[in-house]
Amino acid sequence: MNASIAGPEIERLIQLLSKLPGLGPRSARRAVLHLLKKREALMGPLAEALADAAEKISTCSTCGNVDVTDPCAICAAPRRDPASICVVETVGDLWALERANAFRGRYHVLGGTLSALDGVRPEDLNMAGLFERASAPEVTEIVLALNATVDGQTTAHYLADRLAGIDVQITSLARGVPVGGELDYLDDGTLAAAFRSRRPT
Amino acid sequence: MNASIAGPEIERLIQLLSKLPGLGPRSARRAVLHLLKKREALMGPLAEALADAAEKISTCSTCGNVDVTDPCAICAAPRRDPASICVVETVGDLWALERANAFRGRYHVLGGTLSALDGVRPEDLNMAGLFERASAPEVTEIVLALNATVDGQTTAHYLADRLAGIDVQITSLARGVPVGGELDYLDDGTLAAAFRSRRPT
Numbered sequence: 001m002n003a004s005i006a007g008p009e010i011e012r013l014i015q016l017l018s019k020l021p022g023l024g025p026r027s028a029r030r031a032v033l034h035l036l037k038k039r040e041a042l043m044g045p046l047a048e049a050l051a052d053a054a055e056k057i058s059t060c061s062t063c064g065n066v067d068v069t070d071p072c073a074i075c076a077a078p079r080r081d082p083a084s085i086c087v088v089e090t091v092g093d094l095w096a097l098e099r100a101n102a103f104r105g106r107y108h109v110l111g112g113t114l115s116a117l118d119g120v121r122p123e124d125l126n127m128a129g130l131f132e133r134a135s136a137p138e139v140t141e142i143v144l145a146l147n148a149t150v151d152g153q154t155t156a157h158y159l160a161d162r163l164a165g166i167d168v169q170i171t172s173l174a175r176g177v178p179v180g181g182e183l184d185y186l187d188d189g190t191l192a193a194a195f196r197s198r199r200p201t
Numbered sequence: 202m203n204a205s206i207a208g209p210e211i212e213r214l215i216q217l218l219s220k221l222p223g224l225g226p227r228s229a230r231r232a233v234l235h236l237l238k239k240r241e242a243l244m245g246p247l248a249e250a251l252a253d254a255a256e257k258i259s260t261c262s263t264c265g266n267v268d269v270t271d272p273c274a275i276c277a278a279p280r281r282d283p284a285s286i287c288v289v290e291t292v293g294d295l296w297a298l299e300r301a302n303a304f305r306g307r308y309h310v311l312g313g314t315l316s317a318l319d320g321v322r323p324e325d326l327n328m329a330g331l332f333e334r335a336s337a338p339e340v341t342e343i344v345l346a347l348n349a350t351v352d353g354q355t356t357a358h359y360l361a362d363r364l365a366g367i368d369v370q371i372t373s374l375a376r377g378v379p380v381g382g383e384l385d386y387l388d389d390g391t392l393a394a395a396f397r398s399r400r401p402t
């Protein structure tokens with residue numbers, strides 16, 4: 001885009017918005033035009049909400065979730081079952097399971113999967129904390145809710161091996177999850193059903 | 202989306218982002234997850250860029266463009282031809298013509314089109330200033346660069362009628378613009394060619 005079309009403030013906004021997933025340069029321009037039309041109703045509030053979130057939100061040092069408190073609301077909730085920890089790849093997967101009301105225990109967010117191709121090793125993921133948590137006396141089940149992708153399943157097998165020495169039951173989601181499917185794209189019903197019929201690994 | 206999944210700060214962010222064109226609730230969630238991953242590199246800078254733009258950018262009181270100065274950079278540029286004014290529906294159309302390097306004069310942004318269906322009347326658009334500008338002695342041409350839609354062409358005819366009493370040549374874009382086509386979606390080459398072969402209305 002020709003740098004002289006709009007001022008540098010607008011150009012910078014277009015450039016930053018076009019870095020969001022699903023927004024290319026053209027849709028970023030449309031988004032900026034929309035924001036410019038709704039300066040008071042949308043642009044200002046969005047600026048504040050972003051600044052607020054950027055300032056307040058941090059990663060939970062227990063589970064890897066994001067929240068304004070550490071530990072996060074899920075880790076801190078007394079009514080959530082401390083006996084069961086559900087391991088997910090990303091916060092998006094955690095949100096998907098929460099939307100499906102699939103699980104009443106706590107989570108552990110790895111922050112990705114092992115990947116030979118991308119050079120992701122166990123120490124690059126949020127795993128050490130999981131082995132510690134799994135060893136706590138109140139924990140009786142670890143649900144491996146990883147994506148049904150090659151890397152997701154490789155990571156699940158790795159975790160099952162590492163957790164084998166600990167006195168917990170390891171389960172994984174039922175094969176309701178389609179092969180190659182990503183949790184965040186599943187409808188809530190499928191996800192809840194797969195969760196209910198989870199089985200020992 | 203279940204309100205308890207993420208904190209109110211995140212929920213608000215998802216809600217505001219889902220108001221942008223092209224982003225539904227699901228893509229807004231993905232965008233927020235991406236922003237949360239890039240808090241320092243993207244979320245903070247985007248918050249600042251939005252606040253900056255919301256604070257500094259205003260509508261040009263001469264032409265209706267948006268910029269950090271009033272008059273806008275285009276109206277103020279001494280090297281732009283003061284003899285020719287190009288009338289467009291939206292700032293997005295102005296940007297599209299600038300990207301195509303189609304025009305070296307100045308603009309007038311109507312802010313929409315006349316529409317019987319939506320009840321948009323001449324006084325609802327930025328028209329009064331146009332008639333004033335068209336009457337200035339240095340102005341010799343008004344280019345009606347409206348979309349080739351029913352409402353765009355109705356508006357063009359209305360403007361041609363109203364401008365008929367003023368000593369300026371009224372031109373419109375050549376029929377390179379496909380029927381029903383919107384300027385902002387055209388490739389730069391087509392747009393530039395249509396502009397070059399503009400003809401008297």
Ligand SMILES: [Zn+2]
Pocket residue numbers: 060061062063064065071072073074075076
């Ligand atoms: Zn937590």
Ligand SMILES: [Zn+2]
Pocket residue numbers: 261262263264265266272273274275276277
């Ligand atoms: Zn202007």
